[in-house]
Amino acid sequence: MLFHEYLKNEIFKIVKKLLDDNDLDSDFLKTNSFNIELSNKVDFGDLSSNVALVFSKFFKTSPEKLAEIIARELRQNKHMQKVEVIKPGFINIFFTNLFWQNQLSQFIKLDGSYNYNIKPKSICIEFVSANPTGLMHIGHARGAVLGDTISSVLEEVGHNIKREYYINDAGEQIKKLNKTIIFHIENILKNTTNELFNDLYPGEYLENIAKEIFNKFSIKNLNELKKFEKNIIDFVLNDIKEDLAELGIIHDNFVSEKNISSSDNINKLKNKLLESELAYYGFQEKPKNISDKDWEKKEQLLFCSKKFGDDSDRSLMKPGGEITYFMSDLLYHINKIERNFDVLINIWGVDHFGYVKRLQNALYALCKENFLLDIKLTSLVNLIKNGEKLKMSKRKGNYITMREVIKEVGVDALRFMMISRNADKTIDFDFDSLKIKNKDNPVFYVQYAYARCMSILEISKKKIKEIEKGDFKLDYLTLYEEKMLIKYICNFYNVIKSSAEYFEPHRITNYLYDLSKIFHNYWGLGKINKDKKIISGDDDLTKSRLVLVQIISLTLNKGLSLLKISSPKSM
């Protein structure tokens, strides 16, 4: 058993026994839990726990006294060299070298598959879902990488994941897309260079798509074009899929809004909403940011969002009878619920924030099934070049595409950057620092640690063969740094587990950075003191250290592959 579980069990047993001995109620153990932490200071031992601080009130004694009682029991344990109780009531534990060596050999036996002890759930995670009206930009990239990595992490701990993309292939924006393409083709056919109308999508990209379509279908007149309208979306969508593939992202399902929003489905939902008094036909209040001139009062189907604390009731269907974005999303989510997922996760840009509560309220009111809808919002990404923020406007068509970003900094740096920040923080995406090849660039730093491991293993091929036959001892791993490395490695599964629990992959990038730092530091010891080189004069000692290096390399590799970032063998 790895240390975290081991120590938790040991302490738990002691607490349980204390309760029984004193005839005390043990109910609180179900709702209260204590921590086992890696100590960040040498004086605080290898691990420390706050059990006594958390539980003292249930024992009706002071934390320090309780800590002392627990410590006294722990001292019986032969693996524990020293157990100290410190001021407010912390218990600091110092394990023997043998204990840590055994931890490493237990870890080796796991062979890369950790036991997360988690109930598998079936989870649908929807992410990207960019409108097929243009190429992906940096904001999409953030959602894409975050969604994909959360998926991988959830898969790693044992859940069943479906990655899904909702294609908005119906509604206004598609009409506008078609109009834009037709406009460009008209220009080609008539050999004119008319200026784009205001209500069309700007940008060279769609002009090129129009050329492609023109050539592929050898269009001779505008009437012919009608036949190919439905292909237009596919052209754009293929480009988006290509971009995603470049990032290593493959969705399991592409769900089409067109299919979901059949008139049959719309009517069913409309009736259900009306029957359950969640919707009515009425007039929406004029939004605050709209002038009187631009507002026309018209009757339409409204959702009773005021009932749930919203400022005003929100439109489900436009006055003309077309469905709104909100209604379309409702239909899609009902479809997901019908497919019996335990958990629905959506990765949305923060600009969709207003829809979160609305959608959740509507769904929980409509559907009695047992499900959880968790919507994770990603904050903005600012592109920075030469210390200046790049100004972009999708409306004007002058925005930097994800393709261009990848071309400059590469997939690895992009992926790492996008998940190394918590989703609710704005990212300043600085081209210059991501291209730098030093420790200012965290991806590089981690990959470099891996490359160093690999180079040393490459040099020691002969000894590695002996190690693979089981010819090695771990007794020689006694340095403080070696113990730290073992601790960190044996804790990786906890990091992954918490990353999965909170949907926060940045915990993994942070972990990899920390592990790399300790390794670089370990490596550096050899520069100062030759006895501390990994390949030392002593054969057995060297083999011990090589085993450690091998495990570090495997751990780094596991982490990087989980994030779909490459692990270069040399740099």
Next chain:
RNA sequence: GGCCCCGUAGCUCAGCUGGAUAGAGCAACUGCCUUCUAAGCAGUAGGUCGUACGUUCGAAUCGUACCGGGGUCGCCA
């Protein structure tokens, strides 16, 4: 105006969901290459955790108010 997010070292960010003397990297200063990758390592310096109350044994973390920055409030997506 309503709602939401952010505010931690000069800069970019962590802080394990309430614990100990708040941590990294960059930038600054100082050491370390006759070779296990110096694309690196070690050290020094740098803080009223936006402000003020409150909750409690204990707050960067929870609550309230305020200040500053951003987002959003469509019959766009």
